[in-house]
Amino acid sequence: MAEIKSHIGTQNKKGQTYTDAWKMMNEAPRNPSFYTGSEVIKEALRRASCDVMIAYPITPQSEAAALIGELFAEGYIGDYFRGESEFAVMSQCAGAAFGGARVFTTTAGPGTMRAMENFPMWAGARLPIQMIVTCRGINSPLSIQPDTIEISYLLNTGMLVWHAETAQDFFDWILKGFMVSEEPEVHLPLALCCDGFFVTHTKDVVNLTPADMCLPPYDPYRSPVPCMDMECPPVRMMRDPFIMKSNYISYATHASWQQEIWAAVERSRKHTIKWINGLIETENTDAEVVIVASGTAVSQGREAIRLLEDEGVRCGLVKVKSLRPWPGEEIREATKNARHIFVPEFNVTGWLAKEIKATIPNSERVHAGPHVCGGMTMPPEIIVSEIKTALGLRSESLAGRGS
Amino acid sequence: MTQYRVLPGPEHFLPPAAASMGIYLPNPGEAHINGVIVPEEKAYEEAARQFLMAQVPTIFPGPLVLWAWNEKAAKKAAAVRKLYDILKECVQPGQKPMLIPMPDYRPKYPKINPEVEINPNHPNLTIWHNKIDCCMFIGVHCHQANLSLKIIRGGTSCYTVAMCAQAGHEDAMLSFRDASVEKILKLGEWIRKLKGTVKPRLTTAKTSASN
Numbered sequence: 372m373a374e375i376k377s378h379i380g381t382q383n384k385k386g387q388t389y390t391d392a393w394k395m396m397n398e399a400p401r402n403p404s405f406y407t408g409s410e411v412i413k414e415a416l417r418r419a420s421c422d423v424m425i426a427y428p429i430t431p432q433s434e435a436a437a438l439i440g441e442l443f444a445e446g447y448i449g450d451y452f453r454g455e456s457e458f459a460v461m462s463q464c465a466g467a468a469f470g471g472a473r474v475f476t477t478t479a480g481p482g483t484m485r486a487m488e489n490f491p492m493w494a495g496a497r498l499p500i501q502m503i504v505t506c507r508g509i510n511s512p513l514s515i516q517p518d519t520i521e522i523s524y525l526l527n528t529g530m531l532v533w534h535a536e537t538a539q540d541f542f543d544w545i546l547k548g549f550m551v552s553e554e555p556e557v558h559l560p561l562a563l564c565c566d567g568f569f570v571t572h573t574k575d576v577v578n579l580t581p582a583d584m585c586l587p588p589y590d591p592y593r594s595p596v597p598c599m600d601m602e603c604p605p606v607r608m609m610r611d612p613f614i615m616k617s618n619y620i621s622y623a624t625h626a627s628w629q630q631e632i633w634a635a636v637e638r639s640r641k642h643t644i645k646w647i648n649g650l651i652e653t654e655n656t657d658a659e660v661v662i663v664a665s666g667t668a669v670s671q672g673r674e675a676i677r678l679l680e681d682e683g684v685r686c687g688l689v690k691v692k693s694l695r696p697w698p699g700e701e702i703r704e705a706t707k708n709a710r711h712i713f714v715p716e717f718n719v720t721g722w723l724a725k726e727i728k729a730t731i732p733n734s735e736r737v738h739a740g741p742h743v744c745g746g747m748t749m750p751p752e753i754i755v756s757e758i759k760t761a762l763g764l765r766s767e768s769l770a771g772r773g774s
Numbered sequence: 775m776t777q778y779r780v781l782p783g784p785e786h787f788l789p790p791a792a793a794s795m796g797i798y799l800p801n802p803g804e805a806h807i808n809g810v811i812v813p814e815e816k817a818y819e820e821a822a823r824q825f826l827m828a829q830v831p832t833i834f835p836g837p838l839v840l841w842a843w844n845e846k847a848a849k850k851a852a853a854v855r856k857l858y859d860i861l862k863e864c865v866q867p868g869q870k871p872m873l874i875p876m877p878d879y880r881p882k883y884p885k886i887n888p889e890v891e892i893n894p895n896h897p898n899l900t901i902w903h904n905k906i907d908c909c910m911f912i913g914v915h916c917h918q919a920n921l922s923l924k925i926i927r928g929g930t931s932c933y934t935v936a937m938c939a940q941a942g943h944e945d946a947m948l949s950f951r952d953a954s955v956e957k958i959l960k961l962g963e964w965i966r967k968l969k970g971t972v973k974p975r976l977t978t979a980k981t982s983a984s985n
Contacts, residue, residue, distance in 0.1 A: 497917055554941070555941060556940060556941040556942075595916035595917035595940075596917045597837070597879070597915055602878065602880050603878060620896045623788070623925060624881075624895040624925070626788055627921045630790065630794065631791060631920045633794055634792070637791075637794055638793050638941075641798065
């Protein structure tokens with residue numbers, strides 16, 4: 372392969388030292404800082420040796436996109452510009468990644484949907500672009516408020532999909548995400564999702580790595596497809612006989628290509644487990660009642676568990692960190708003792724509950740809820756109420772009128 | 775633990791990607807044979823044995839070693855040529871070693887010339903035409919190699935070996951990882967070492983039927 376001189380230990384133009392990513396994330400001292408999720412995205416990008424960031428405003432990611440513009444002005448990002456729309460942004464991200472750049476972008480809600488055609492294209496072209504998705508409502512009537520429905524549309528694009536619970540997850544996973552998705556046998560885009568506003572616009576203490584350390588640069592010569600070869604797929608997209616012809620060979624090639632994308636998702640499993648310390652986190656999974664959740668529903672689940680403990684009900688917790696690769700075996704193992712599995716979600720369809728039902732034996736154990744959507748909060752009390760009702764325990768009315 | 779094994783085909787109308795069947799790639803210092811992780815040393819022996827058993831053992835060098843785009847590529851190309859020379863020197867009468875390049879990945883229509891090249895989009899044309907029953911990919915970009923290895927497994931009985939410069943290939947029946955000049959030459963040493971000890975699989979009903 373290419374004669375790539377190791378950059379570790381050398382400095383970039385901002386005086387940051389290219390540092391072994393494992394040491395930077397796991398051994399370097401951390402500095403506690405009080406930041407919003409949007410500010411945390413900026414701070415992660417400061418350390419990410421990012422070549423290109425392309426922005427388009429849409430709530431609730433606009434602040435993060437603007438803050439990264441400041442980073443560009445400070446000289447931490449190679450290039451930064453605004454696209455004409457989310458579709459244009461994601462297409463431009465593809466162009467930059469085809470050219471061998473480490474590429475980052477952010478979007479949300481209707482922006483994710485508008486750009487959707489690009490995501491299977493990114494995955495099929497094996498472009499390790501990282502996209503932050505600050506989830507919000509997508510349907511009419513318009514809502515800019517938190518809602519995780521858009522994640523369900525991303526699950527079958529061939530992208531890696533992670534769901535952060537906290538700003539700390541966000542900071543760590545942005546940096547670790549590049550390490551996973553840029554592995555040559557993976558080399559897939561990553562949708563790093565969070566619940567908009569709850570994470571992006573609230574402040575939290577986040578332990579940051581030193582600002583004078585940064586990730587090693589991306590090495591495009593390790594890509595599993597040729598970089599910017601206009602004659603060969605995947606860059607040669609249209610007018611291409613193997614895509615446009617109708618014959619067995621064309622179909623078989625395309626089928627094998629699709630399989631390879633999903634094989635790469637599978638290969639990401641061991642790297643994801645290594646970098647984010649497992650696809651799930653668990654607490655008290657010997658309990659008969661277990662909450663399985665992702666994103667900020669995990670935080671609400673934790674509080675519900677504390678309230679239930681006060682009432683003598685013991686409840687376990689499974690935090691799903693990675694949705695693609697999907698932690699099927701881990702969830703089967705973590706829920707094997709559970710008689711009741713509750714899946715609180717910030718969306719109307721309950722896509723996480725459906726995934727879990729398709730994964731575990733005796734899926735009638737899954738209670739798909741509680742659900743809230745459209746920007747509603749999820750008070751821990753409604754999780755408690757749902758669990759107590761299912762267990763046949765008396766539960767106080769939470770939203771009665773005049774009672 | 776998966777029961778799936780990566781074996782010579784023809785496996786299926788559309789065989790699955792081995793990674794989707796629970797086959798994992800080897801870690802540094804390891805290789806895999808049929809999807810089972812083994813010490814690298816064992817894989818050298820098995821690859822050499824497969825080459826010496828085959829009627830038409832063939833090396834498919836890809837663009838990463840065919841073009842002298844850096845010094846290391848040029849050295850690897852020389853090592854591949856040396857491996858081919860060793861193979862020719864070690865086979866028995868009736869065996870026909872070949873060196874057929876995969877110069878690029880362009881779809882070519884109406885079809886490629888299978889006597890002079892192999893193409894990842896329809897590799898079986900070259901396998902079938904030359905009755906290749908054991909091949910080794912080297913210097914092929916990983917995505918294109920997997921694409922091709924899967925199609926070969928689906929439609930031929932050819933034994934596939936991957937000498938991969940990155941993390942290896944589950945879709946080959948035998949795969950090395952972190953390929954270097956030293957590893958290519960070490961395979962050559964193993965072929966020399968086993969010379970005369972392996973009975974060639976000359977024309978059989980199975981190979982002639984499936985090729």
